[in-house]
Amino acid sequence: MTEPSVFRSDAAQFESNPNSGVIMRAENITKVFPGTIALDQVTYNVYRSRVNALVGENGAGKSTLMKILAGVEQCAEGRVILEEEEITFRSPLDAMRHGIGIIYQELDLCPNMSVVDNIFLAREILRNGQINKKLQKQRARELLVRLEHDIDPDTPVGDLRVGEQQIVAVAKALAQDANILIMDEPSSTLSANEVDVLFRVIGELKSQGISIIYISHRLDEILIIGDYITVLRDGLNVAEEAVAHVDLRWIVEKMIGRKQSTLFTRREYRTGQVLLRVENLCLPRLHGGYQVDHVSFELHEGEILGVYGLTGAGRSDLLECLAGARPLATGKILLAGKEVRENQVLRRIQAGIVLVPEDRQQDGLVPTLSVSHNMILASLRKYLDRLGLFLTRRMEKQATDSMIQDLSIRVADPQALITSLSGGNQQKVIIAKGLLTAPKVLLLDEPTRGIDVGAKSEIFEIMERLASEGYGILFVSSELKEVLAMSDRILVMSKGAISGEFPRAEATEQKLVDVTATAVDKSMFDDRRSQ
Amino acid sequence: MKEGRVEAGKRSHRVNRADVLQFIMKGRAFLALIVVFAVFALVSPGFLSVANLIIISKHVAIIAFLAIGMTFVILSGGIDLSVGSIVGLSAMIAGGLINEGIRLSRFGIIVYPRIWMVIVITLFAGVAMGAVNGVAITRLKVYPFIATLGMLYVARGLAGLRNNGYTFSNLVGKPEFNNTGFEKLGADSILGIPYSIWIMAAFALVAFFVTTRLPFGRHVYALGGNRRAGELSGVRTKVTETTVYVISGLCSAMAGLIIASQLVAAHPATGVTFELTAIAAVVLGGTSLMGGRGSVGGTIIGAFVIGVLVDGLVVLGFSSFLQNVIKGVVIVAAVVIDQAQIRMQERIALQRQQLKMQT
Numbered sequence: 073m074t075e076p077s078v079f080r081s082d083a084a085q086f087e088s089n090p091n092s093g094v095i096m097r098a099e100n101i102t103k104v105f106p107g108t109i110a111l112d113q114v115t116y117n118v119y120r121s122r123v124n125a126l127v128g129e130n131g132a133g134k135s136t137l138m139k140i141l142a143g144v145e146q147c148a149e150g151r152v153i154l155e156e157e158e159i160t161f162r163s164p165l166d167a168m169r170h171g172i173g174i175i176y177q178e179l180d181l182c183p184n185m186s187v188v189d190n191i192f193l194a195r196e197i198l199r200n201g202q203i204n205k206k207l208q209k210q211r212a213r214e215l216l217v218r219l220e221h222d223i224d225p226d227t228p229v230g231d232l233r234v235g236e237q238q239i240v241a242v243a244k245a246l247a248q249d250a251n252i253l254i255m256d257e258p259s260s261t262l263s264a265n266e267v268d269v270l271f272r273v274i275g276e277l278k279s280q281g282i283s284i285i286y287i288s289h290r291l292d293e294i295l296i297i298g299d300y301i302t303v304l305r306d307g308l309n310v311a312e313e314a315v316a317h318v319d320l321r322w323i324v325e326k327m328i329g330r331k332q333s334t335l336f337t338r339r340e341y342r343t344g345q346v347l348l349r350v351e352n353l354c355l356p357r358l359h360g361g362y363q364v365d366h367v368s369f370e371l372h373e374g375e376i377l378g379v380y381g382l383t384g385a386g387r388s389d390l391l392e393c394l395a396g397a398r399p400l401a402t403g404k405i406l407l408a409g410k411e412v413r414e415n416q417v418l419r420r421i422q423a424g425i426v427l428v429p430e431d432r433q434q435d436g437l438v439p440t441l442s443v444s445h446n447m448i449l450a451s452l453r454k455y456l457d458r459l460g461l462f463l464t465r466r467m468e469k470q471a472t473d474s475m476i477q478d479l480s481i482r483v484a485d486p487q488a489l490i491t492s493l494s495g496g497n498q499q500k501v502i503i504a505k506g507l508l509t510a511p512k513v514l515l516l517d518e519p520t521r522g523i524d525v526g527a528k529s530e531i532f533e534i535m536e537r538l539a540s541e542g543y544g545i546l547f548v549s550s551e552l553k554e555v556l557a558m559s560d561r562i563l564v565m566s567k568g569a570i571s572g573e574f575p576r577a578e579a580t581e582q583k584l585v586d587v588t589a590t591a592v593d594k595s596m597f598d599d600r601r602s603q
Numbered sequence: 604m605k606e607g608r609v610e611a612g613k614r615s616h617r618v619n620r621a622d623v624l625q626f627i628m629k630g631r632a633f634l635a636l637i638v639v640f641a642v643f644a645l646v647s648p649g650f651l652s653v654a655n656l657i658i659i660s661k662h663v664a665i666i667a668f669l670a671i672g673m674t675f676v677i678l679s680g681g682i683d684l685s686v687g688s689i690v691g692l693s694a695m696i697a698g699g700l701i702n703e704g705i706r707l708s709r710f711g712i713i714v715y716p717r718i719w720m721v722i723v724i725t726l727f728a729g730v731a732m733g734a735v736n737g738v739a740i741t742r743l744k745v746y747p748f749i750a751t752l753g754m755l756y757v758a759r760g761l762a763g764l765r766n767n768g769y770t771f772s773n774l775v776g777k778p779e780f781n782n783t784g785f786e787k788l789g790a791d792s793i794l795g796i797p798y799s800i801w802i803m804a805a806f807a808l809v810a811f812f813v814t815t816r817l818p819f820g821r822h823v824y825a826l827g828g829n830r831r832a833g834e835l836s837g838v839r840t841k842v843t844e845t846t847v848y849v850i851s852g853l854c855s856a857m858a859g860l861i862i863a864s865q866l867v868a869a870h871p872a873t874g875v876t877f878e879l880t881a882i883a884a885v886v887l888g889g890t891s892l893m894g895g896r897g898s899v900g901g902t903i904i905g906a907f908v909i910g911v912l913v914d915g916l917v918v919l920g921f922s923s924f925l926q927n928v929i930k931g932v933v934i935v936a937a938v939v940i941d942q943a944q945i946r947m948q949e950r951i952a953l954q955r956q957q958l959k960m961q962t
Contacts, residue, residue, distance in 0.1 A: 104953055397835055418837040427835055435835055438828035440895030449825055450836035452818035462816040505836065 095120040095283050096141070096172075096252060101150035103136055110136040111147070112307040117300075118252060123274060123284045125298035125315065127291065129327055132304040134287050135177075138254050141285075142174040143167030165194075173250025175241045177257040183230030188212040190229050191244045215243040219273050235266035242273060253277065254285040259293060271297055291323050303327055338536060338558050338576075344373030346409075347544040348425075348513050353403035355386075355393050355568075363389045364401070365568035371513065371544040376535060378559025379548045380584055386568035387548045388430050391515045394546070395427035396420035407512065421450060424512035428502050428519060430548070436502040437490050444472040444486040447501050451508040475504035479534055496527020503534065513544045520554060532558055552581050564588055624947070631940060632888055632904040639908060643915035650918060657797065661865070663910035664803040665858050667903055669881035670888075671810045672854030674902045675847040677885050678814070680827035680894025681740065681747035683848060685754035686855040686881055689732050690874030691762040693859025697725045698771030698869025701785055715780035722788075726856045732758060733852020737845030751848075755878070762871040771869040789865030799861045806854065810899045823847060827894025883930070884909050887937045908933075 096118040103111040111133045118124050128134050139145040141152065143161030151158050154170055161167040164174075181190050188205075191212050197204045212225040221239045229237055238258055245253050255274075259267045274284060274297060288294055294301060298315040303326040311326045348371040355364035364386050371377050381387050393401035396417045405412045405425075412423045420426075429435035437446050448455065448468055455467040472486050479500045483493060490498060499519060506514060516535070520528040535558060539545055549555045555562055562579050564572035564587045572587035627634065643650045669686045676683040704715040716724065732754060739750040776782035791798055814820035822843045825833035834840050858877075863869040888905030890897025912933065916926045 395835065416839075417835060418839055421837040429832075429835055434829075435831045438825045438832050438895065440828035440891075441824060445821060445824070449821065449833070449838070452821055456818070462812070463818065463821070509837070 093120055094118065095155060097153045098137070098141060099151050099153065101137065101140060101147045101152075103133075103140065103145065103147050105136075109307050111140075113150070114304070114307070114309045116302060116309060117312065118283055118285060119300050120283050121278055121281050122299035123278060123286050123297050125294040125301040126285060126287045126304065127289075127294060127301065127323060127327060128304035132327075133307040134304055135256065137304070138174065138256060138285065138287065141167070142172055142254060144174075168248050168250075171249060171251030172254070173245030173248050173252070174254040175238070175245055175256060175258060181229045181237055181241060181244070184228065186226050186228055187216075187223055187232070187240050187243075188225035190240060191215065191225075191247050193244070195248060211247065212243065215246055216240075218246075218276075219243055220269060235262045235269075238262060238266070238270065239273075246277075250282065252283045252285065254287075256287045257289065258286070259288060259290060267293070291320055294323070295320065338376070338532075338560070343375040343560060344542065346370050347373045347375075347407070348546075349404075349406040350394070351404040351406075353390065353393055353401065353405070355389055355398055355401045357568075362568045364393055367403075367565075367568075367570055369563060369570065369573075371546060373542050373544055374539050375560050376539050376545045376547055376558055378555040378562040379546065379565060380550070380552065380555045380562055380588070381565035382550065382588060385565040385588075387550075387565050388517050389568070390565070391427055391517050391546065391548060392429075394420070394425055394513075394515055396425070397427065421509050421511070424510070425515065426450070426506040426509050426511040426513070427515040428506050428517060430517035430521065432495070432498055432502060432521075437498060439489070439491050441490060442487045443481075443483050443490050443493065443501055444468065446490045447472055447475060447486075447504045448508060450505050451510075454508070471508055475508060479504055480530065494523075494527070496523035496530070499523055499527070499531065500534070503531070507538075511543070513546065514538065515546045515548075517548045518550065519547070520549070520551070552584060555584070556581060631944075632901055632908060632937075635887075635937075636904055636908050636911065639911050639915065643911065643918065647915070647918050650915065653795075655914075655918075657795075657800075659910055659914045660800050661797055662914060663907050664797075664799045665862060665877075666880055666884050666910055667803050667906040668806060668854045668858035668861070669877055670884035670902045670906045671806055671899060672851030673878075673881040673885045674810070674888075674890055674897065674899055675814075675823060675850045676747075677882070677890050677892060678827050678894060678897055679823045679844055679847045680830065681844065681847065682751065682882070682892075683736065683851045684748065684751040684878050685732070685736060685758055686851060686858075687874040687877035687879075688755045688758035688762065689729055689852055689855035690859040690862065690877055691871055692732070692758040692765075693725050693729050693856040694863040694869040694873045695762045695765040695771065695871055696728050697721050697785070697860055697863050698774055699765055700724060701774045701776050701782055702771045704780070715776075715782045718776070718782055718784050721782070721785065722860060725860055726853055729852040729854075729856020729859070730849050731852070733849040733855075734845065736852065737848035740848065741841040741844050759871075759875075762873075765871065768871060770871070772867075774863060774867050774869065785864055786867045787864075789861055789863075789867075799865070802857065802861070806857070807899060807903050814899050819843065819846065824895055827896075829895070880909060883934045886934060886941075889937075889941060891941070892938075 094117045098114065098116040101111050101114045101116070102109070114133065114137060116126075116137060126134050126137070136145065140147045141161075143164045143166050146160075146162075152160070154172075159170060161170070161172075167174075182193065185193070188209050192208050197208050197211070199207070209225050216223050216225070216239070219239050219242060221236060223232065223236055223239070229240060232240065242253075242255075258270060262270060274286070277284060286294070286298060295315060295318075301311075301313055301315050301318060301323065302309060303311040303323065305327060313322075350370075351368050353364055353367045354362055357363045367390060369377070379387050379390065389398070392398050393403075394405065396415050396419060399415060401415060407423055407425065412420065412425070414420075433439075438449065441449070448471055451471070452463065455463050455471065457464050469486075475481070476483060476486065481493075481497050481500045481504065483497060490501060493501065503516075503519065519531050519535070523531070532554075535545055535547065539560075547555070547558060549558075556579055559579070560576050562574045562576075562584065563570050564574075564584055566588055572584070574583060640651075649655060669690070673683055673686060700716055700721045701718075704713040706713050736747075736751050736754050739745045739753070740747050743750075745753075774785050776785060788798055793801060814823070822833065822838045825836065825838055826840055826843055830840060855874075859873065862873055884905040885897070885902050886892060886905070887908050888897065888901030888903070890901060909930070912930065913926060916929060921929070
């Protein structure tokens with residue numbers, strides 16, 4: 073990425089600015105969810121006309137804090153002060169009226185509606201009680217031009233590229249006269265070019281007096297664009313500093329804390345024979361092209377094979393194809409030399425391939441069932457009585473108890489609802505569900521997403537133990553460090569295809585990033601050429 | 604030190620009170636049943652007589668059949684609006700088989716099936732109608748609401764077509780055709796308890812075991828709680844979903860048979876709006892319309908509450924209009940309480956957690 077040094081801020085310069093100072097302050101915010109404390113007495117400052125970067129690992133509490141500031145969630149304790157006045161937001165609309173706009177990571181746009189309709193959704197400009205389409209369109213166009221994107225306001229949002237959708241989301245916030253703009257990982261799905269545009273837009277918004285809260289996992293970006301940085305860890309505010317005074321190492325240390333050295337350890341390993349061989353696995357995309365593009369690889373007994381790539385690179389699609397959850401997938405899968413033909417989840421599980429899905433809430437757990445019933449859901453046939461008819465409590469309990477002990481799942485009562493557990497323990501239950509099917513190959517999709525640091529290292533210990541017991545593990549993560557630390561071999565994916573492969577000894581952060589980046593650049597070049 | 608202990612004591616006391624409150628909330632359907640019984644018994648002395656109780660149970664049995672089937676459907680996250688119509692069509696099928704037999708025109712003869720065969724054929728028809736619902740929903744991707752709404756019309760229409768809108772009356776069969784005894788299903792009893800109640804108890808017992816002890820039951824809960832998670836766990840969602848509608852169809856056909864037998868007649872409008880009564884019983888029994896949460900036991904209690912309420916209001920001489928008003932209020936109140944209980948459960952969980960963190 074080219075470094076647009078013009079955006080580099082100088083803390084010393086703006087401290088003398090009469091306009092500077094805190095525009096909004098959250099004091100001693102505490103928020104508890106079933107299973108976790110999301111925020112613990114957090115105090116957070118937002119500086120006027122500055123880019124206030126907010127960083128932290130997954131599950132540190134960033135999103136929750138932002139939801140409170142945007143009126144989506146209410147906090148149990150603490151108060152929010154805006155322009156030296158204490159306020160309470162009862163709803164997102166309430167926060168909006170106070171000039172706080174938020175752009176969510178999953179953009180909150182309606183893909184079926186046009187750009188202009190999205191921008192003015194729920195704040196339509198009326199004339200005689202009817203929508204003034206002409207004026208709306210004109211305003212929308214003005215906003216888009218201001219954002220350097222001449223998108224036709226009548227285009228359905230679903231037809232735009234993600235980067236353009238991001239711009240529409242910004243325009244929507246601006247149309248609401250936002251004074252404070254919260255951007256939750258705006259760059260995570262953008263290409264390098266689009267990120268440059270986004271940064272220019274942010275610079276311009278800043279000069280127009282708008283305060284920006286910028287959440288990102290890309291720390292290098294924060295050094296470029298941020299003015300102030302706040303680091304959250306495990307629901308605590310651990311540091312606040314002017315970006316001019318910090319460097320990458322400082323941020324990482326604050327984010328990870330002292331546990332850094334103990335977190336990742338993959339000890340000696342020895343892998344056995346080829347367990348899984350995948351040949352030319354393809355998953356066609358709806359509008360042409362491939363979501364999984366002729367992927368071939370081998371997985372050995374006792375091996376942890378890491379799959380790295382950006383969001384949308386097709387990692388999860390690959391795993392779902394292997395798990396039999398994508399009926400349209402084609403290609404050849406050989407498990408221990410035998411071809412697995414039937415493309416059905418149940419058959420794949422019976423063959424010995426099981427998926428621990430990425431989105432725990434959406435795909436992993438059944439919130440209405442107990443811990444025990446969730447855990448045994450995929451292996452119910454094993455607990456039948458001699459008639460093969462009724463489930464036997466004794467066998468269910470045996471299986472549940474042994475897993476709770478094996479994976480050290482912290483649960484007071486296995487009959488309690490799964491939702492009463494913390495994220496890390498929920499994840500362990502889902503892993504236990506997979507293990508109880510007696511698999512040979514475990515597909516772990518972001519197994520550490522949204523769980524605390526302690527639980528993460530426990531999950532890694534479990535992975536390591538399973539590998540040493542001869543399981544083959546395919547492990548997807550978007551956290552470079554995790555992939556590097558845990559994998560015996562690493563596949564890099566981009567645009568649905570494998571763009572690089574590294575044995576453990578050769579893999580470095582730089583190499584993985586390079587492969588990812590060149591693949592993205594190349595595909596962008598291809599895109600442009602085809603347009 | 605002392606202060607701290609007092610504080611802790613207070614807290615645990617509060618949690619205990621919450622426990623009691625929660626216990627009451629969880630058993631609320633049962634409590635409601637006791638209250639309804641008590642009120643009617645006090646107001647109307649004849650209410651608790653054995654004869655009256657048997658009449659009430661007979662009515663409850665009809666509701667319960669439909670509600671048991673509906674429980675499976677609702678647990679899976681669906682809805683079945685066609686049960687009332689399936690009751691009507693089943694009654695007409697049974698009535699036709701008894702009074703008109705099966706005409707085999709090629710051989711120029713009419714076959715009159717035995718009563719047990721009539722019952723089996725009718726139940727099978729119910730299964731088939733449920734299967735059509737299930738296939739429309741799982742294979743043709745029609746929303747359950749729409750698919751079963753379609754069946755509501757089709758089955759009711761067929762019920763009318765079967766005998767041009769007329770009733771099959773006097774379903775006693777003829778000794779020379781060897782098809783007598785249909786009325787016994789609705790009239791006879793063992794140990795003073797009518798057949799219909801025995802059958803209802805058997806259905807309830809089987810349904811209880813299926814939901815609690817069979818993998819299929821667990822799959823139904825998973826389907827309603829999180830379909831995608833179930834799918835990724837290897838649950839064959841289409842088969843499971845189709846089966847719940849088949850069960851509902853079977854239960855409806857059983858109810859149709861019993862009504863026809865009790866009346867010794869089959870009327871094409873039998874069971875109109877029964878689907879709503881069945882849904883009401885399921886909801887009163889604490890099953891969530893969102894799916895994934897509930898029990899057959901609750902449904903049976905819910906069926907009793909509705910049955911007793913309706914009969915009690917009749918005994919007290921309330922107009923049918925006022926009965927409807929009361930029924931409606933009770934149903935909505937049940938859901939309001941249900942929601943309150945869920946919120947309370949969450950709050951208690953949070954409180955416990957905060958306590959745990961502080962200690």
